[in-house]
Amino acid sequence: MNLANLTTSEFLEGIYANNVAIVSKAITIVESTKPEHRIIANEIIAGCISKKHDSIRIGITGVPGAGKSTFIEQFGGLLTGLGKKVAVLTVDPSSSRTKGSILGDKTRMEELVKNPNAYIRPSASGSSLGGVTRKTRESILILEAAGFNCILIETIGVGQSETAVHDMVDFFLLLKLAGAGDELQGIKRGIIEMADAIVITKADGDNIKRADFARMEFTRALHMFPPKENGWTPEVLTCSAIDNKGLEEIWQLIDRYCEDMKASGYFNANRQQQNENWLIQYLEQELLTEFYQHTKTKEMLPQLKKEVISGNISPFLAAEKLLKALKQS
Amino acid sequence: MNLANLTTSEFLEGIYANNVAIVSKAITIVESTKPEHRIIANEIIAGCISKKHDSIRIGITGVPGAGKSTFIEQFGGLLTGLGKKVAVLTVDPSSSRTKGSILGDKTRMEELVKNPNAYIRPSASGSSLGGVTRKTRESILILEAAGFNCILIETIGVGQSETAVHDMVDFFLLLKLAGAGDELQGIKRGIIEMADAIVITKADGDNIKRADFARMEFTRALHMFPPKENGWTPEVLTCSAIDNKGLEEIWQLIDRYCEDMKASGYFNANRQQQNENWLIQYLEQELLTEFYQHTKTKEMLPQLKKEVISGNISPFLAAEKLLKALKQS
Numbered sequence: 001m002n003l004a005n006l007t008t009s010e011f012l013e014g015i016y017a018n019n020v021a022i023v024s025k026a027i028t029i030v031e032s033t034k035p036e037h038r039i040i041a042n043e044i045i046a047g048c049i050s051k052k053h054d055s056i057r058i059g060i061t062g063v064p065g066a067g068k069s070t071f072i073e074q075f076g077g078l079l080t081g082l083g084k085k086v087a088v089l090t091v092d093p094s095s096s097r098t099k100g101s102i103l104g105d106k107t108r109m110e111e112l113v114k115n116p117n118a119y120i121r122p123s124a125s126g127s128s129l130g131g132v133t134r135k136t137r138e139s140i141l142i143l144e145a146a147g148f149n150c151i152l153i154e155t156i157g158v159g160q161s162e163t164a165v166h167d168m169v170d171f172f173l174l175l176k177l178a179g180a181g182d183e184l185q186g187i188k189r190g191i192i193e194m195a196d197a198i199v200i201t202k203a204d205g206d207n208i209k210r211a212d213f214a215r216m217e218f219t220r221a222l223h224m225f226p227p228k229e230n231g232w233t234p235e236v237l238t239c240s241a242i243d244n245k246g247l248e249e250i251w252q253l254i255d256r257y258c259e260d261m262k263a264s265g266y267f268n269a270n271r272q273q274q275n276e277n278w279l280i281q282y283l284e285q286e287l288l289t290e291f292y293q294h295t296k297t298k299e300m301l302p303q304l305k306k307e308v309i310s311g312n313i314s315p316f317l318a319a320e321k322l323l324k325a326l327k328q329s
Numbered sequence: 330m331n332l333a334n335l336t337t338s339e340f341l342e343g344i345y346a347n348n349v350a351i352v353s354k355a356i357t358i359v360e361s362t363k364p365e366h367r368i369i370a371n372e373i374i375a376g377c378i379s380k381k382h383d384s385i386r387i388g389i390t391g392v393p394g395a396g397k398s399t400f401i402e403q404f405g406g407l408l409t410g411l412g413k414k415v416a417v418l419t420v421d422p423s424s425s426r427t428k429g430s431i432l433g434d435k436t437r438m439e440e441l442v443k444n445p446n447a448y449i450r451p452s453a454s455g456s457s458l459g460g461v462t463r464k465t466r467e468s469i470l471i472l473e474a475a476g477f478n479c480i481l482i483e484t485i486g487v488g489q490s491e492t493a494v495h496d497m498v499d500f501f502l503l504l505k506l507a508g509a510g511d512e513l514q515g516i517k518r519g520i521i522e523m524a525d526a527i528v529i530t531k532a533d534g535d536n537i538k539r540a541d542f543a544r545m546e547f548t549r550a551l552h553m554f555p556p557k558e559n560g561w562t563p564e565v566l567t568c569s570a571i572d573n574k575g576l577e578e579i580w581q582l583i584d585r586y587c588e589d590m591k592a593s594g595y596f597n598a599n600r601q602q603q604n605e606n607w608l609i610q611y612l613e614q615e616l617l618t619e620f621y622q623h624t625k626t627k628e629m630l631p632q633l634k635k636e637v638i639s640g641n642i643s644p645f646l647a648a649e650k651l652l653k654a655l656k657q658s
Contacts, residue, residue, distance in 0.1 A: 045643045052640070134645055141643070190522050192554060217553060224550035225521060278644035279637045286652055287620055288613055308608045311381070314374045314470070315607035316463055323615055 008040055012047040015146045018085075020119060023146045027121060030138045045138050048145035055149045056258055057140060059165040061156070061191065062175030067201035068154055070241040071175055073109040078247050079150050080117040087119045087148040088112070091136050091155045091165050119148060133164040137278060140168065166194050167277055170267060171254050174198045176218075178211035178238075193225055196234050197253055203238035203246065211238045230266040232257060296329045297322065337369055341376040344475045347414075349448060352475045356450060359467045374467050377474035384478045385587055386469060388494040390485070390520065391504030396530035397483055399570040400504055402438040407576050408479050409446040416448045416477035417441070420465050420484045420494050448477060462493040466607060469497065495523050496606055499596060500583050503527045505547075507540035507567075522554055525563050526582055532567035532575065540567045559595040561586060625658045626651065 003025045006014070011029075014022025030041045062068050076086045088109075112118045121139065140151055153169055155161045166172050174195040192198070198218050203211030218236040227233065235253055239246030261267035291297055304318040332354045335343070340358075343351025359370045391397050405415045417438075441447045450468065469480055482498055484490045495501050503524040521527070527547050532540030547565040556562065564582060568575030590596035620626055633647040 042643070042646050042649070045646065049640060049643050138643070138645065190519055193519055193522060217549070220546070221550040221553040224547055272638045272640075275637045275640065275644050276634055279634060279647050282645050282648040283620075283651065284617055286648065287616065291612075291616055305605055305608060308604045309601045311378060311601075311604065314371070314378050314467070315604050316467065316611050317371050317374065318608050319611040319615065320371070322612060 008043040008047065011040070011044050012145075015044070015048065015142060016051065018147045020146075023119065023142060024121070026142050027139045030142065031135045041138070045141055048141045051145040053144045053147065053149060055144045055151060056171065056254065057151045057153065057169040058254065059162075059169035059172040060152055060154050060175065061162050061165065061173070062201075064156060066175045066177050067241065068156075068175055069109055071199070071201060071239070072152055072154060073112050074241050074244065075247055075250065076109070076112045076118050076152065077115065078251060080115050082251070084150045085117050085119075085148045086112075086115075086150045086152065087121070087143040088152045088154065089121050089136055089139055089143075091132060091153060091161050119143070132161070133168065134282060137168055162191050162194065167274055170261070170270065171196050171257055173250075173254075175201050176214070177201055178203065178207055178214040192221075196228075196232060196257060197250070198222070198234065198236045199246075199250060200236065200238040202240065202242075204240035204243045214238075230261060230264070230270070232260070294326065296326050300325060337372040337376065340369070340373050341474075344373070344377065344471060345380070347476045349475075352448070352471060353450070355471050356468045359471065360464045370467070374470055377470045380474040382473045382476065382478060384473045384480060385500065385583065386480045386482065386498040387583065388482050388484065388491075388498035388501040389504065390483070390491050390494065390502070391530075393485060395504045395506050396570065397485075397504055398438055400528070400530060400568070401481055401483060402441050403570045403573065404576055404579065405438070405441045405447050405479075405481065406444065407580060409444050411580070413479045414446050414448075414477045415441075415444075415479045415481065416450070416472040417481045417483065418450050418465055418468055418472075420461055420482060420490050448472070461490070462497065463611060466497055491520050491523065496603055499590070499599065500586055501525050502579075502583075504530050505543070506530055507532065507536055507543040521550075525557075525561060525586060526579070527551070527563065527565045528575075528579060529565065529567040531569065531571075533569035533572045543567075559590060559593070559599070561589070623655065625655050629654060 003021065006022070006025070011022060011026050015026055026044050029037050029044065032038075032041070060068060060072065072088055076088060079086045109120060113120055136153065140153075143151055151169075153165055155165045172194055174191060174197070176198055178200050200211045200214045200218075215236045215238050222234050222236065225234075237246055237250055237253065239250060258267065261270070292301075300322050304313070304322060307313045308315045308318050332350065335351070335354065340351060340355050344355055355373050358366050358373065361367075361370070389397060389401065401417055405417065408415045438449060442449055465482065469482075472480055480498075482494055484494045501523055503520060503526070505527055507529050529540045529543045529547070544565045544567050551563050551565065554563075566575055566579055566582065568579060587596065590599070621630075629651050633642070633651060636642045637644045637647050
């Protein structure tokens with residue numbers, strides 16, 4: 001079959017049948033910026049969204065070196081062992097800079113790559129976070145329609161992408177190395193309060209004591225936070241990929257979370273809210289992109305910014321000047 | 330003098346001379362939604378922004394009952410005793426609902442109201458957070474031009490307003506009652522990570538032990554956070570308004586913060602960044618308001634939202650439909 005010329009129904013048939021080559025091609029179409037691809041992409045998504053599947057979307061974040069690849073390799077293996085179908089996506093708007101390391105990650109997940117019940121897709125590329133998140137969200141819909149029921153979404157935890165990922169998953173997991181606190185250096189403020197669970201990685205050998213101490217400290221720290229809207233109390237766990245310890249407990253925790261949240265109605269309400277958020281965010285982002293690309297805006301904004309920064313003009317007056325000029329143009 | 334018919338230069342003269350009646354009237358003009366007031370408001374702001382003053386803007390947040398009014402009453406008194414001129418503003422977009430309690434607050438600050446070196450302005454009213462923050466930011470400029478050099482901005486810590494306040498101050502203070510954790514209930518997640526200092530209030534009588542314990546716990550918890558971009562380590566202090574204890578230490582901490590941040594250049598860089606943020610936020614907010622008021626948007630959006638929430642249509646496709654219809658209209 002020549003994948004280059006598939007019709008929408010051929011795409012959908014292939015996706016529904018979990019044909020991984022066609023799933024990959026469909027994601028490539030969704031990621032494409034060509035207008036002719038956009039049309040078929042929208043048709044594919046429309047066909048996928050109507051297929052309802054029971055799935056769990058898990059966000060996994062942590063700074064480089066926190067052990068994300070090793071964790072996903074082993075955690076993914078555990079999940080397929082439980083009969084799940086696992087898909088791994090990465091969100092990294094700056095992937096053009098780090099392409100090497102992401103391909104490297106994929107190679108490092110040697111076992112998971114070979115696993116017939118797992119699918120790994122390196123980062124969507126794109127210059128804007130908005131573009132990347134749209135592509136990721138649409139990829140999730142394709143993967144779920146293809147029968148993948150555990151979607152792991154990886155992000156590197158140092159940029160703007162965590163909030164976006166938090167807004168597209170059911171459960172948000174923060175991976176951390178045990179250590180003297182230096183390892184927090186790269187993590188963006190606010191992420192700790194987003195986490196549904198924190199996992200201290202590499203809890204093996206000489207590190208066990210330190211990891212246990214970190215687990216206790218974080219448990220205390222999380223206790224100081226206001227409770228989450230959904231009533232969930234975030235937990236702190238340790239794990240070791242080398243010793244293959246702690247992974248089942250993490251899955252049990254996530255499973256319990258899903259059960260609780262489905263029982264309370266939060267699980268579904270949250271997904272509906274996320275859908276509404278995507279609509280609004282995408283709308284607003286498109287409108288603002290258009291504004292910033294307007295000739296008049298491009299001409300006036302840099303100078304107005306300078307005057308505002310130097311305190312010569314009120315930010316509000318500067319904004320009014322620009323809006324007035326736009327209306328007249 | 331009939332304040333109703335002041336010219337711009339009369340306003341500015343009065344403001345520069347710290348004529349409190351004229352300052353109040355100028356803030357009323359800034360808060361007004363009448364177009365003819367907007368013109369003179371812009372002229373007043375232009376005249377105020379050119380006056381450079383050394384000031385500190387302090388955000389104070391805490392849930393109702395955390396002791397904000399009592400704290401501001403005493404802290405304001407301490408500052409005027411040190412020769413400062415203190416202005417208190419409140420930010421509360423929902424003030425129409427809580428007008429009673431805010432006027433009540435003003436009455437409760439009995440001493441500060443009578444203090445000739447202090448000025449208290451109840452919340453700007455307005456339906457949108459954006460509107461309220463513009464008014465508050467412009468009021469700050471007027472107050473600074475009038476020679477007030479300690480601006481205290483109070484917010485109730487339960488809504489969206491804290492991020493807005495955080496983005497208009499130099500120092501962000503979170504007030505908390507010592508207690509069993511219940512008092513966290515109302516606080517929005519993310520606020521703790523914003524705080525430059527946490528103050529445990531009502532540390533007197535039977536509460537002293539509990540307050541000290543809370544101070545220790547929060548100090549430990551803050552230690553688990555990533556360091557702030559500016560290198561500042563948030564501290565946790567206790568205070569008692571009844572025993573008049575701990576207030577000087579709070580001021581010393583803020584003073585040390587200012588010295589450190591001025592020495593590093595962060596203080597000024599942060600204000601410049603805030604100015605730029607105000608420009609961009611205001612621009613974007615105006616553009617989006619216009620969009621949401623568009624007839625076509627009002628007509629199409631509710632139905633599209635419903636379909637997106639029920640999962641019948643992709644959020645992105647829904648957005649594209651609306652944008653296309655807008656372009657054709």
